[in-house]
Amino acid sequence: MAQNSLHLTNSKEQELIIVSLSNDTKKASILLETYLDKAFDYPFKIQDSNIIDTNNSKIILQINGDKKNIDSDSFIIKSDEKNIYLIGNNEKTLRYAVYTLLETLGFRKYTARDNFIPKLKEITFPKNFNKTYKPSFEYRALFYPDCYDEEFRDWHKLDWHINDFGLWGHSFYKLVSAKEYFKSNPAFFALYESKRNSESLCMTNDTVVKIVSKKMKEIISQNPNAQFFSISQNDDVVYCECSKCKAQNEKHGGPQGSLYYFLNRIAVQFPKTKITTLAYLHTYRAPENIKIEPNIYTLFCPIEMNRGKAIEDAADNKGFLNIIHKWSTTTKNLYLWDYTVEFTNYLSPFPNLHTFSKNYKLYEQNKVKGLFVQGYADLPGDLYELRQYLLAKIIWDTNTDIDAVMDDFLTGFYGNASPFIKKYIELLIQNQQKSNRYLDIYTNPIESRNTFLSPEAMDQYDQLISQAEMVSKNEPAIAKRILKLRLALEYVYFEQSKFYGKDKHGMFADKNKEDEGKQLRNRVLNFSKSCNEFGIYELSEGGLSPDDYYQEWLAIEKNACNHLGEKHEVRFLTAPAEEYTGKGTYALTDGVRGYKNPAINWIGWYGKNPEIELSVKKLNFNTLKINTLNNQRHWIFIPKKINIYGFKNNRWKLITQLEKKDLIESSAVNIETWELKSNSFKNYDLLKIEVENLKELPVWRNRKNKKAMVMIDEIELYNQ
Numbered sequence: 001m002a003q004n005s006l007h008l009t010n011s012k013e014q015e016l017i018i019v020s021l022s023n024d025t026k027k028a029s030i031l032l033e034t035y036l037d038k039a040f041d042y043p044f045k046i047q048d049s050n051i052i053d054t055n056n057s058k059i060i061l062q063i064n065g066d067k068k069n070i071d072s073d074s075f076i077i078k079s080d081e082k083n084i085y086l087i088g089n090n091e092k093t094l095r096y097a098v099y100t101l102l103e104t105l106g107f108r109k110y111t112a113r114d115n116f117i118p119k120l121k122e123i124t125f126p127k128n129f130n131k132t133y134k135p136s137f138e139y140r141a142l143f144y145p146d147c148y149d150e151e152f153r154d155w156h157k158l159d160w161h162i163n164d165f166g167l168w169g170h171s172f173y174k175l176v177s178a179k180e181y182f183k184s185n186p187a188f189f190a191l192y193e194s195k196r197n198s199e200s201l202c203m204t205n206d207t208v209v210k211i212v213s214k215k216m217k218e219i220i221s222q223n224p225n226a227q228f229f230s231i232s233q234n235d236d237v238v239y240c241e242c243s244k245c246k247a248q249n250e251k252h253g254g255p256q257g258s259l260y261y262f263l264n265r266i267a268v269q270f271p272k273t274k275i276t277t278l279a280y281l282h283t284y285r286a287p288e289n290i291k292i293e294p295n296i297y298t299l300f301c302p303i304e305m306n307r308g309k310a311i312e313d314a315a316d317n318k319g320f321l322n323i324i325h326k327w328s329t330t331t332k333n334l335y336l337w338d339y340t341v342e343f344t345n346y347l348s349p350f351p352n353l354h355t356f357s358k359n360y361k362l363y364e365q366n367k368v369k370g371l372f373v374q375g376y377a378d379l380p381g382d383l384y385e386l387r388q389y390l391l392a393k394i395i396w397d398t399n400t401d402i403d404a405v406m407d408d409f410l411t412g413f414y415g416n417a418s419p420f421i422k423k424y425i426e427l428l429i430q431n432q433q434k435s436n437r438y439l440d441i442y443t444n445p446i447e448s449r450n451t452f453l454s455p456e457a458m459d460q461y462d463q464l465i466s467q468a469e470m471v472s473k474n475e476p477a478i479a480k481r482i483l484k485l486r487l488a489l490e491y492v493y494f495e496q497s498k499f500y501g502k503d504k505h506g507m508f509a510d511k512n513k514e515d516e517g518k519q520l521r522n523r524v525l526n527f528s529k530s531c532n533e534f535g536i537y538e539l540s541e542g543g544l545s546p547d548d549y550y551q552e553w554l555a556i557e558k559n560a561c562n563h564l565g566e567k568h569e570v571r572f573l574t575a576p577a578e579e580y581t582g583k584g585t586y587a588l589t590d591g592v593r594g595y596k597n598p599a600i601n602w603i604g605w606y607g608k609n610p611e612i613e614l615s616v617k618k619l620n621f622n623t624l625k626i627n628t629l630n631n632q633r634h635w636i637f638i639p640k641k642i643n644i645y646g647f648k649n650n651r652w653k654l655i656t657q658l659e660k661k662d663l664i665e666s667s668a669v670n671i672e673t674w675e676l677k678s679n680s681f682k683n684y685d686l687l688k689i690e691v692e693n694l695k696e697l698p699v700w701r702n703r704k705n706k707k708a709m710v711m712i713d714e715i716e717l718y719n720q
Helices: 023-039 091-104 149-153 208-221 243-251 255-267 315-330 353-365 384-396 403-437 455-471 478-502 514-533 546-557 583-588
Strands: 005-009 017-021 046-047 058-063 074-077 084-088 121-124 130-134 137-142 165-167 191-192 195-201 228-230 274-279 296-300 334-339 370-374 570-572 602-607 613-616 624-629 641-648 653-660 670-677 686-692 710-716
Touching: 017 023, 023 084, 023 091, 058 091, 074 091, 084 091, 091 130, 121 403, 137 384, 165 208, 165 315, 208 228, 208 255, 243 255, 255 274, 255 296, 296 315, 334 353, 334 653, 353 384, 353 403, 370 384, 384 403, 403 455, 403 478, 455 478, 478 514, 514 546, 570 583, 583 602, 583 710, 613 641, 613 710, 624 686, 641 670, 686 710
Parallel strands: 017 046, 017 058, 058 084, 137 370, 165 228, 228 274, 274 296, 296 334, 334 370
Antiparallel strands: 005 121, 074 084, 074 130, 191 195, 570 613, 602 710, 613 686, 624 670, 624 710, 641 653, 641 686
């Protein structure tokens, strides 16, 4: 084998020369020299092509002159009997070649700040080697913290949408301003559910086409270096149903039909501009019977899928497979927006690493050409370092041995603690698979309390992280990385403890022990401080800061209440929504009021008027309080009216009622307490609480297939 390999040393006696063949290769040559100098005792030299020493072995860097025979993102690494050659199509891909050679030699770039530099005496490389490195996807953007760093992106051969897009994402509201046009020209906007709605545009309005085209011309001229420009629906399900748009939708298979009719009219005006659009929500499916202009790039957004299984392994994904296959035959420019983290809880464990390899192979097989892989953005969420590292490798080459890459990363990043971290990750995945827990990107650790985040599983994870902490206590850098993993377990514990309330594992379980409450409070405080130190400035997409999380904890501490109806029997006469049953009837009299998170203690009814039976057994009380939640963004509204009935002589008799004023539009999440009084309550064994939900959604939240939800938590009884 030694005879088939180059053994290139760099010493005073035998120098290894880096050769820069042109001005375009100088920066890459300096880059290679900088890294190799850190690995070798003797410094490297860079020579120009006109002074090449023919006696010494060389690493020769060059730009490929024959660009017809090499794809834009490809590069070549080859060798002969004496030298190594790095050949890029441009300066960027030459850097790709440099970093690929360095990785072959044992160098690693785990994050933007964390590298591994091996100590080398020689470079061992195969003789007469020749390989063209070509990506599985022509465009590869990761949205993770270290991807903001240019060197990290180049090392891992990543694109960067922030620079590449002159106009990004949801853009209708940027192209046609509702503030400017809606009052004076409502016909520019969607006729939705018989009313004009500013959340979308009329796709067949000629003036809208002119306005968008003019705006696009301005944006394109202002961003001469951008590759793409997005003309995409707003982040909503609204679309136009006027007669002309409706005709296009019927002709082309749905709301996406009028969208591509609209896009085609604009795209032909900018034939050299790559125009992207989102296939998202109501435009998710491919249009029918329409030729899409060749400069339109569809960014397919499969947002609602089980992330706990590879797509091909989930029986309920047959429909998705049909949809993506249809897209692959409808457009030549199919890109995909993938979602890889839990957006509602950045620090909660989300065991989906095992799905990546299979999924990206599937995308490649279905002719997906480009990827935008959404993660935590600039927030260092749970296991973000490993996630971004694995994803970068896979989306460059879907045939990557992901197990080997993971082992290599864990060993380098966590050192002696790596066996425990590997076992922790494996156990998370095993517990998730065993329980068959559906992983949704908008789920939470409370919903996983009986599966892979059960108290028993949490104890197992805690033991493994504790062992990792023990072996890394004398290595500050690694100990800090373990502490960040610990934050995920702390977060889950805190969130679940709010749900358990006064019961086992709950934050009020030891309500009579002030020291216990203080210790838990201090844990939350330390958690918030650690999050700030790690740069975790939000705990969810658009969510609380760590400081606000601690303040919210202090507020929730006040939600434990002692009342006369605590633990009294409750019966649902109207069944709640399956996904909002919480602790069931017990939640309404468990002595803990709900706060702003619907997953904690609240019980919800979707499109129904809840009726609840409460056993009071002639209890001496005169005040009944009911807490309701208002979160209009998620179609949760304060009810219109609450009636209280008493059961006597085999019939229900109205005792009292309370009605609220007209609903006001609000983006705030708040709790409203209803207080109903009567001296007659004590005369009954059974009470019936009848809650009148909204019959129709208010115009500002009226959407197809949506109904108003009522959410109720503690029913409190007092004698005041």
